[in-house]
Amino acid sequence: MKKSSLLFTTELPRPADLGEELLLIHDEILPRKSKTFKKWMAQFPLRYPVKAGESLKSVQNFPEHITKIVKLCEGASSRRLTVVVAGGGSVGDFGGFVASILKRGVRLVHMPSTWLSAIDSAHGGKTALNVGSAKNQIGTFYPADKIVLSRSLLMAQPNARAFEGFGELLKIALIAGGPLWRDLSKDTK
Ligand SMILES: NC(=O)c1ccc[n+]([C@@H]2O[C@H](COP(=O)([O-])OP(=O)(O)OC[C@H]3O[C@@H](n4cnc5c(N)ncnc54)[C@H](O)[C@@H]3O)[C@@H](O)[C@H]2O)c1
The missing domain is CATH 1.10.287 (Helix Hairpins)
Known part of the structure; x- marks a missing residue:
């Protein structure tokens, strides 16, 4: 299994350092909690905001999400596309799963925004969706190419x-x- 590189930063990273063509999947709460994040995310032409939580991971809702994401990434090349996921564990599980199947698998960067995701779920490569009330029933092992632990993002938490x-x-x-x-x-x- 590939090894993820780990980057500790104070500020948010330069998008150009994350990949060539970027799709940002992010918790919709982040631009509301942090002006810095709001300004930063405007640099990504392809963005997909999501509401965090277990319903994001529901297999029933997945077809609608992936249909929109595929359309959004229509013009992107599978070799150059990187999915950047900014959020807690639920967004990470969802975004990691998307990266593992989109165009048969594209590069993945995790930017955890909760302590749980920074310490645990962003590492190890487990992605997951829920089936009904049964949690994490389907998924893939898809370690991120890079995990960015940004102080600026994590300190936005209460x-x-x-x-x-x-x-x-x-x-x-x-x-x-x-x-x-x-x-x-x-x-x-
Ligand atoms: N893949 C794995 O190895 C692994 C391991 C442990 C847990 N998990 C999964 O992680 C999920 C739980 O993770 P979580 O607690 O991070 O949940 P989460 O993603 O649902 O986030 C919890 C809440 O915090 C908010 N939030 C996120 N970042 C914020 C920020 N910077 N400031 C303010 N609010 C913020 C979210 O909007 C949400 O309301 C579960 O779905 C669990 O199954 C996965």
Whole structure:
């Protein structure tokens, strides 16, 4: 399986550094939460805003989404197209799945916007859709070419969400053990 490169940035990255032809799939909440994001996303000629949540991942709604996305990307070349996904875990699962099947698979960049997605779901390449009330029943393994952890994007979240992310981080550290667990348990004492 291909290895994703990981980029830590303070600001949002230059679109030209993400790929040649770009489709931005983003949580529609982001331009409302961040003026910087709103200005940044205007640089992408191909944009597909989505409402985050489990209904985005519903297989029933997928045909409508993919029909619109295919039309949007009509003129784009499969060799040059990169799907850039900005959002939390639900947008990442959806966008990753889209990238894995669009034009038989195109480049993928994940830009997680929640702590859960930054710590967990953007890594490892799992994409997923829900079937009825059964979560994550279909999907693909499709690791991103690049994962961009942008401080500017992550800091747009309300503080309360950091606690959820911290819970996830503790779980990962507990399972992994070693220096991560040692450092975290030292910091929480
Ligand atoms: N693929 C994997 O390996 C993996 C692993 C764990 C979880 N998941 C999936 O991740 C999903 C949960 O992830 P999540 O909690 O990130 O959910 P989410 O994408 O539904 O986001 C949660 C909420 O935060 C909002 N939001 C996102 N970014 C924001 C920001 N910067 N500022 C303010 N609000 C913001 C969203 O609009 C939404 O209302 C589930 O669907 C789960 O199945 C996938």
